[in-house]
Amino acid sequence: MxxxxxxxxxxxxxxxxxxxxxxxxxxxxxxxxxxxxxxxxxxxxxxxxxxxxxxxxxxxxxxxxxxxxxxxxxxxxxxxxxxxxxxxxxxxxxxxxxxxxxxxxxxxxDNQSTYYSGIFAKAASPIRVIADLKGKRVAFGDVNSTSSFVYPMAMILDAGLDPVRDLGAIRMTGSHAESLAALVQGQADAAALSFDSFEKAVAEHAIDPATVRVVARSPSIPYxxxxxxxxxxxxxxxxxxxxxxxxxxxxxxxxxxxxxxxxxxxxxxxxxFASGQFDVAGVVMAKLDDALKADILRKASER
Structure with a gap:
């Protein structure tokens, strides 16, 4: 038993x-x-x-x-x-x-074991590329989430932005769905979540895709x-x-x-599926060391 x-x-x-x-x-x-x-x-x-x-x-x-x-x-x-x-x-x-x-x-x-992370903004927003996030409020999911935190933060770093210094505010919502809700409700100017989560929200009529713009799409991530x-x-x-x-x-x-x-x-x-195929996510994860994550969470608490 x-x-x-x-x-x-x-x-x-x-x-x-x-x-x-x-x-x-x-x-x-x-x-x-x-x-x-x-x-x-x-x-x-x-x-x-x-x-x-x-x-x-x-x-x-x-x-x-x-x-x-x-x-x-x-x-x-x-x-x-x-x-x-x-x-x-x-x-x-x-x-x-x-x-x-x-x-x-x-x-x-479709013979693939991959998915994608994205950063989304409202279609009417001036945010078109990651550089436009400077000074803006961005919603993320859980600090340990691959596609609602780690990959989006890495994309922001790769674009030359310091998330602590350059983002106007960081909002940690705890989940993909809540990050998208923050965007829809005007509590954030952009939101980080997986494309699967976004497509699910569209399928459930929780959001009109015509009202949202894809600002950035990640490289493929192991499923x-x-x-x-x-x-x-x-x-x-x-x-x-x-x-x-x-x-x-x-x-x-x-x-x-x-x-x-x-x-x-x-x-x-x-x-x-070979465990080593997930190591690519580890490489991305390494871009966010403990000190940076602590600074990000500290900024997120300043609301």
């Missing part, structure tokens, strides 16, 4: 639970970064279909929760409070480097992975990898259940 969530995990992870077929005490504990969905229930709904499909294949149950931040997801994995997590590339590298997580599966769409705790026994990890590798063609599983980042329909999962 699997261990129940400990007190530490309860403090780290939001209390809501989405069980999939099996009582919580027998289920594998899944924690999701609060990247998208707009709400905790929305984030869970993005990933329930794929875990329901794997549960149907294997008989395994999954207890799905949403972390309060990207960092708490890493802590849940590293402190024994979670078995599986959906994370961004940078969050995966943080967990990998602490020796508490390894790749489980990476989504594939946000599913990762598994190193504490999970080898046989169970092998069973999970076999299931994710074949779930797209399993009897009784529909194509609508094969979901990836942000609940987007994808073609399949790759369980042989």
């Amino acid at each position: 699997r261990l129940l969530w400990g007190l530490a995990a309860l403090l780290l992870v939001s209390a809501g639970c989405a069980q999939v077929d099996t009582p919580a005490q027998d289920a594998l504990r899944v924690v999701l970064i609060p990247a998208d969905g707009g709400t905790e229930d929305g984030t869970k709904a993005d990933y329930q279909p794929i875990f329901q499909a794997v549960s149907r294949m294997t008989g395994l149950g999954f207890d799905i929760r949403v972390g309060q931040s990207y960092a708490t997801v890493v802590e849940a994995l590293c402190n024994g409070g979670a078995d599986i997590a959906f994370v961004g590339p940078v969050t995966y590298l943080q967990a990998r480097d602490r020796g508490c997580a390894e790749l489980l599966a990476v989504g594939v769409e 946000p992975p599913l990762i598994v705790s190193t504490r999970v026994e080898a046989g169970l990890k092998a069973k999970l990898r076999e299931a994710f590798a074949g779930v797209h063609k399993a009897p009784g599983v529909t194509s609508d259940m094969i979901r990836g980042y942000g609940g987007k329909k994808i073609d399949r999962y790759d369980t042989a």
Whole structure:
């Protein structure tokens, strides 16, 4: 019988639970970064279909929760409070480097396992290129988010701007959806988020794409992975990898259940994706050392 969530995990992870077929005490504990969905229930709904499909294949149950931040997801994995997590590339590298997580599966769409980060402004705004962000208010997601913080900040640095000195204000919203909302509501002049999150908002009619301009698009980023705790026994990890590798063609599983980042329909999962392919995100992450991040967060607190 699997261990129940400990007190530490309860403090780290939001209390809501989405069980999939099996009582919580027998289920594998899944924690999701609060990247998208707009709400905790929305984030869970993005990933329930794929875990329901794997549960149907294997008989395994999954207890799905949403972390309060990207960092708490890493802590849940590293402190024994979670078995599986959906994370961004940078969050995966943080967990990998602490020796508490390894790749489980990476989504594939059109034979690609990549996505993109962007900086967006209103179409009527004078902001057209990154240099135009000087003196402007910019919204970012979580400080550990690959596509709503790390890559956009790196693009700003590469454009010759000092985010602390040159941006008018920095707003840390905690998620892609909240950053976009800050832009729409006039609380920021520009917003950093993934293109997947932007396209999801458009599909849900949360924003009219004609009212928004793409200021910058990142280079391709390795797709946000599913990762598994190193504490999970080898046989169970092998069973999970076999299931994710074949779930797209399993009897009784529909194509609508094969979901990836942000609940987007994808073609399949790759369980042989090489961990080293994420090192490119590590190179970008290295542009933001601890001192710079501390200065950025200090500026963000000056509101």
